[in-house]
Amino acid sequence: xxxxxxxxxxxxxxxxxxxxxxxxxxxxxxxxxxxxxxxxxxxxxxxxxxxxxxxxxxxxxxxxxxxxxxxxxxxxxxxxxxxxxxxxxxxxxxxxxxxxxxxxxxxxxxxxxxxxxxxxxxxxxxxxxxxxxxxxxxxxxxxxxxxxxxxxxxxxxxxxxxxxxxxxxxxxxxxxxxxxxxxxxxxxxxxxxxxxxxxxxxxxxxxxxxxxxxxxxxxxxxxxxxxxxxxxxxxxxxxxxxxxxxxxxxxxxxxxxxxxxxxxxxxxxxxxxxxxxxxxxxxxxxxxxxxxxxxxxxxxxxxxxxxxxxxxxxxxxxxxxxxxxxxxxxxxxxxxxxxxxxxxxxxxxxxxxxxxxxxxxxxxxxxxxxxxxxxxxxxxxx
Amino acid sequence: xxxxxxxxxxxxxxxxxxxxxxxxxxxxxxxxxxxxxxxxxxxxxxxxxxxxxxxxxxxxxxxxxxxxxxxxxxxxx
Ligand code: SF4
Numbered sequence: 001x002x003x004x005x006x007x008x009x010x011x012x013x014x015x016x017x018x019x020x021x022x023x024x025x026x027x028x029x030x031x032x033x034x035x036x037x038x039x040x041x042x043x044x045x046x047x048x049x050x051x052x053x054x055x056x057x058x059x060x061x062x063x064x065x066x067x068x069x070x071x072x073x074x075x076x077x078x079x080x081x082x083x084x085x086x087x088x089x090x091x092x093x094x095x096x097x098x099x100x101x102x103x104x105x106x107x108x109x110x111x112x113x114x115x116x117x118x119x120x121x122x123x124x125x126x127x128x129x130x131x132x133x134x135x136x137x138x139x140x141x142x143x144x145x146x147x148x149x150x151x152x153x154x155x156x157x158x159x160x161x162x163x164x165x166x167x168x169x170x171x172x173x174x175x176x177x178x179x180x181x182x183x184x185x186x187x188x189x190x191x192x193x194x195x196x197x198x199x200x201x202x203x204x205x206x207x208x209x210x211x212x213x214x215x216x217x218x219x220x221x222x223x224x225x226x227x228x229x230x231x232x233x234x235x236x237x238x239x240x241x242x243x244x245x246x247x248x249x250x251x252x253x254x255x256x257x258x259x260x261x262x263x264x265x266x267x268x269x270x271x272x273x274x275x276x277x278x279x280x281x282x283x284x285x286x287x288x289x290x291x292x293x294x295x296x297x298x299x300x301x302x303x304x305x306x307x308x309x310x311x312x313x314x315x316x317x318x319x320x321x322x323x324x325x326x327x328x329x330x331x332x333x334x335x336x337x338x339x340x341x342x343x344x345x346x347x348x349x350x351x352x353x354x355x356x357x358x359x360x361x362x363x364x365x366x367x368x369x370x371x372x373x374x375x376x377x378x379x380x381x382x
Numbered sequence: 383x384x385x386x387x388x389x390x391x392x393x394x395x396x397x398x399x400x401x402x403x404x405x406x407x408x409x410x411x412x413x414x415x416x417x418x419x420x421x422x423x424x425x426x427x428x429x430x431x432x433x434x435x436x437x438x439x440x441x442x443x444x445x446x447x448x449x450x451x452x453x454x455x456x457x458x459x
Contacts, residue, residue, distance in 0.1 A: 001405040003388035003424065003441055012445070015452015038385060091429070120430030122412065145386065148415050149431045203386045206426065206434035229385065236448055258441040259426055259434050268415045268433070 003258070007230030008046070016235040017051040024242050030056045032241050033331055034199040035178060037064030037359025038229040044364035046231035056238065059193055059331035060364075062177055062286055063201060065142045065170075066093045066357035067329065070285040071317040073170055074099035076307075077139045080168070081105065081113035084310060087131060089124035090139040092117045093357050098350055100317045105139075121153040128157070128165035137306045138167045145203040147171045147295065148268040151275040154297065154304050168306040169297055172282065174204050175212045176293035180284075181330055182220050193331045197241040199234060200226035202256055207272075209264030213252045221250040228256040275301060283316055285353050286329035323352035328361050335365040342366060386428035388436050391421050402427060 024030055034040055040060045043049060049058060062068055074097050081088040088105065095106045095117060109115035114134075118124050121138060128136035140150045150167060157165040178198065200213055205226045213224040223244035227237035237255045244251060254260055275298060282294030297305035306312065319325060322340050327333035335341050335354070345351040347363050354360035358367065389402040391413070398414040404427065413419050413432045424436035 001388065003436060003438075004405075006441075006445055012448045012452060016448055019451045122430055145428055145433065148433070149412075149429055152412070152414055152431070203426065203428060203433065206386075232448055233444075236444070236451070239451060255444070258437050258444060265415065265434055267417050271415070 004230060007228065007232045009232065012232055013046075013051065013235060016232060016239060020051075020056060020235065020239050020242060021053045023239065023246065024053050024056050025246065026053075026055065028055065030196050030242060030245060031059055031194060032057070032197045032199060032238060033059045033061045033181070033193075033195050034234065035061040035063040035174065036199075036201045036204070036229075037067065037357065037361075037364075038202060039199055039227065039234055040064070040361055040364050041359045042229055042231050042234055044368040047368070048231055048234055051235065052238065056242065058199075058238075059195065060328065060361035061181065061198075061331060062284070062329035063143065063174065063204075064354070064357050064359040064361075065146070065172065066097060067325065067353045067360045068172065068177075068284040068286060069094065069097055069141055069170055069353065070283045071099050071319065072283065072315050073168075074105065075103070075317065076312050076314065077137075077168055078103055078105060078108045078113070080137050080306065080310060080312075081108045081115050082111065084135065085114070086135040086137045087114045087116060087127060088137050088139060089116050089118045089127055091119075091141065094139060094141055096350060096356050097353055098320075098356070121149045125153045125157055125162060125165055128162050132164055134164060136165050137310075138165070139170070140167050141170045143172060143174050143201070143204050144207045144272075145201075147272050147276070148207060148265075151271045154275050154301050155271065157304050158301050163303065166304045166306040166309045167297065168312075169276070169295060171276065171295045172284065173293050173295070174201055174208070175215070176290055177284065177287065178213075178216060180287050180290045180293070182216070182222070195222065195331070196245050197223035197225070197250075199237045199241070200224045200252075202227060202229045202233070202259070205254075205256065205260045205264065207265050207268050210252050210254050210260060210262050211264070217250045217252050223250045223253070225253045226256050226260055228259070274298075283314075285319065286326040288326075320351050325352040325354045325362070328354055335362040338362070386426040386433055388424055389427045389432075391419055391423045391425060391432075393421050394419070400432065402432070 124138035276295035324338035425432035
């Protein structure tokens with residue numbers, strides 16, 4: 001595929017690997033966090049780690065929307081499907097997310113719930129139009145990439161009077177999560193990994209632009225390089241980060257200039273702002289409660305807000321005690337350090353959310369790299 | 383989840399829809415989120431929506447920088 005295959009070229013990859021090896025100073029350690037699950041997936045699938053010198057390490061971040069969806073929110077969706085008889089539409093990735101008491105949306109479907117997988121938010125709206133006598137709820141998840149389509153269908157349902165359509169909104173915000181990784185009360189308990197920089201989101205940044213990261217670069221003195229999701233994009237971003245560290249710079253750079261600019265997609269931003277407002281706080285699986293980190297539907301569109309429409313009340317449910325997703329999503333632990341990894345917890349029988357999506361750190365590691373773990377654990381500074 | 387694929391706009395249709403070519407396969411997607419796209423333009427597509435344009439010239443520059451980094455020590459990426 002054009003604009004994909006070129007960015008997976010073996011020779012270019014080897015050239016970049018050589019450049020990283022040449023420029024990374026052997027006397028120091030470089031630890032970079034790739035925020036996005038898309039990067040985690042590319043790194044695992046293409047064996048990027050194997051092409052890096054031992055002193056350049058990648059730490060997986062929390063940027064997988066499926067992985068950060070907390071149990072209590074999945075429970076709300078399951079209760080709607082089973083208890084209220086709604087048609088519950090959702091992207092495929094969320095169907096297997098483990099909820100409380102061993103439940104999942106897939107199991108709710110097997111138990112007779114009308115749970116339907118959709119490819120697009122527009123499909124959910126179409127189902128509502130086709131079933132005017134039924135309540136149709138779209139379980140919306142995702143970062144800034146996936147939010148604008150949800151905003152569009154809410155606006156359209158409002159404008160065209162599709163009264164039986166509502167959205168259970170779980171859209172979350174990337175910058176808030178990055179701040180939380182760098183400074184939060186939990187950092188004191190879990191410890192924190194010394195990070196030298198971030199590989200910044202690809203498609204999220206096509207919407208929000210690179211400007212929001214300028215704050216981290218300045219405030220936390222961490223370089224950020226926004227990068228595409230192909231393996232060579234990640235490698236070039238790592239090279240750019242190594243250079244920033246070597247030169248003592250902490251700037252926002254854009255490796256993904258073919259899609260991203262500083263301002264992002266203004267039209268999409270305006271539509272999102274019209275339909276959504278900030279939530280004061282939101283629970284993230286693994287990160288806990290993060291202030292101003294998610295979106296809620298504005299009062300104008302209240303009729304299409306499933307939380308208001310069905311009077312839903314959120315109850316937090318703790319994760320399985322043995323699951324280390326929390327520490328893994330912060331980069332403090334690696335998947336193999338979880339006792340359940342590869343035994344009780346596999347992609348077929350996920351115990352925690354990081355094992356559900358192929359972008360989750362545990363699933364990516366299980367599928368592509370678990371037998372290559374020979375490097376010592378990441379040092380942790382409390 | 384955030385995956386999006388590059389696609390070329392083949393033709394524009396009513397209702398802010400477009401027919402695109404994704405690796406040889408034709409699909410209909412919404413272009414309501416991108417301003418002023420025209421047939422021949424490249425976009426990236428996510429969950430049935432074009433999200434942003436893809437600039438072929440910038441892609442070529444990025445590839446050139448990758449090649450340069452692999453060859454000459456000290457070349458700017
Ligand atoms: S292996 Fe499973 S249980 Fe362990 S941290 Fe990963 S998702 Fe959680």
